[in-house]
Amino acid sequence: MKNHRYNIWVVITILLCCVFAVLFFPVASDNVGTYKAVLFTSIGVVVILLVYLVRAHIFAAEQKNK
Numbered sequence: 001m002k003n004h005r006y007n008i009w010v011v012i013t014i015l016l017c018c019v020f021a022v023l024f025f026p027v028a029s030d031n032v033g034t035y036k037a038v039l040f041t042s043i044g045v046v047v048i049l050l051v052y053l054v055r056a057h058i059f060a061a062e063q064k065n066k
Helices: 008-028 032-065
Strands: none
Touching: none
16 A cells, blocks of 8 residues: 655645645735636636646556556
């Protein structure tokens, strides 16, 4: 059985993103363009992660079959 551990840098990066999002919210609350930019960026990140997960699943399935 594999040991699933989180990489410390991934955890730190996610925490920093959350902190920056909370600090950035008062500045961005007055600007509609900022909301659009954040929305489009988050959609792009989600699409990229989904494509990565699909490709990783396909390659993992190929490795099992060999």
